[in-house]
Amino acid sequence: MSEITSENRRVRPAAIVVLFLTVVLTSCLVALGTWQVQRLYWKLDLIERVEARVHAQPVDAPATGEWPALTDPADYEYRRVKLTGVFLNDKEVQVYTVTDLGPGYWVMTPLKRDDGSSIIINRGFVPSDKRDPASRAEGQPAGRVEVVGLMRGPETGGLFLRTNDPTNGRWYSRNIPQISEASGLSDVAPFYVDADAAPNPGGLPVGGKTLLTFPNNHLSYAITWYILAAMVIAAGWYVLRNLNAPKSKRDED
Numbered sequence: 007m008s009e010i011t012s013e014n015r016r017v018r019p020a021a022i023v024v025l026f027l028t029v030v031l032t033s034c035l036v037a038l039g040t041w042q043v044q045r046l047y048w049k050l051d052l053i054e055r056v057e058a059r060v061h062a063q064p065v066d067a068p069a070t071g072e073w074p075a076l077t078d079p080a081d082y083e084y085r086r087v088k089l090t091g092v093f094l095n096d097k098e099v100q101v102y103t104v105t106d107l108g109p110g111y112w113v114m115t116p117l118k119r120d121d122g123s124s125i126i127i128n129r130g131f132v133p134s135d136k137r138d139p140a141s142r143a144e145g146q147p148a149g150r151v152e153v154v155g156l157m158r159g160p161e162t163g164g165l166f167l168r169t170n171d172p173t174n175g176r177w178y179s180r181n182i183p184q185i186s187e188a189s190g191l192s193d194v195a196p197f198y199v200d201a202d203a204a205p206n207p208g209g210l211p212v213g214g215k216t217l218l219t220f221p222n223n224h225l226s227y228a229i230t231w232y233i234l235a236a237m238v239i240a241a242g243w244y245v246l247r248n249l250n251a252p253k254s255k256r257d258e259d
Contacts, residue, residue: 021249028242032235039231046224053220056084060218064088064154067199070123076196079159084218087199088154091119093127095146097189100137101177102168105215110134113211114180114198116191117153125195126182127153130211144208155199156216 067089068076076082093115100111110133116124129145136142160182168178172188186194203214 018249021246024242024245024249028238028246031238032242035231035235035238039228039235042224042228042231046222046228049220049222049224053222056218056220059084060086060156062086067125067157068195070121070193073196079197082157082197083159084216085157086154087157088152089117089119089125089199090150090152091117091125092150093147094118094124094189094191095139095148097191098139099175099177099185099189100132101180103131105131107131107212107215108133111137112180114177114185116186116189116194117151123193123195124186124191126185126198127155128158128180128198128200129206130201130213131215132211136210142208142210145206145210147207153199153201154204155201155213157197158200158216159197 062085064086065088067087068082094117095115097116099114101114103110103112110131113129113132115127115129117127118124132142139146158180161179162181168176170177170179170181170184172184177185180198182194182196182198186192200216201211201213203212206213
């Protein structure tokens with residue numbers, strides 16, 4: 007009789023498989039939840055850092071000698087800066103975009119500084135019917151100007167299934183090296199500056215359109231992964247309980 011009881015209570019191969027799968031799935035789900043918690047703290051730090059930068063007093067834009075150190079956009083993006091120079095309006099590039107004002111273009115214009123270097127300024131948004139600079143001549147200043155805005159890291163991608171085509175003047179990302187090359191410019195900053203909302207003559211371009219809203223759903227994602235991990239543990243325990251129960255007990259269940 008004792009031999010039968012021992013036979014009934016031995017650990018079955020199926021139970022080992024279920025235990026293994028439970029451990030693996032739970033570990034993966036907990037790891038995903040923990041990663042989302044880490045992302046949550048990263049996002050909160052990013053939001054706090056951006057808020058501090060955009061509301062700070064503007065400082066002088068980095069000098070040419072500082073450019074080589076600007077390798078990580080996280081170190082400088084959204085820093086509020088001021089700079090003076092002359093717009094090279096004949097080298098303007100329009101980058102397609104969609105904003106809260108509808109579809110249109112970012113007006114990207116190099117600003118030549120006194121030392122001969124240039125910084126490309128995103129002067130703001132113009133609607134599609136105002137893409138041609140001649141249709142907004144009032145907003146093309148010819149003299150010395152001062153710009154206040156936010157430093158931004160260069161974009162490398164584009165829209166879905168659309169990439170920059172400099173030869174035909176079709177732009178979908180604010181790729182500074184490409185824009186500089188297409189415009190025949192040298193000694194150009196590795197970043198660009200989003201101009202603030204100071205009005206331009208004629209009302210265009212419309213500046214101050216930098217997107218400063220960052221989605222933060224990491225907490226809900228983390229909770230979801232942890233709940234799924236708990237469900238896997240509960241399901242694994244239930245299956246193991248029934249697999250390892252004596253035959254008479256399983257027959258009763």
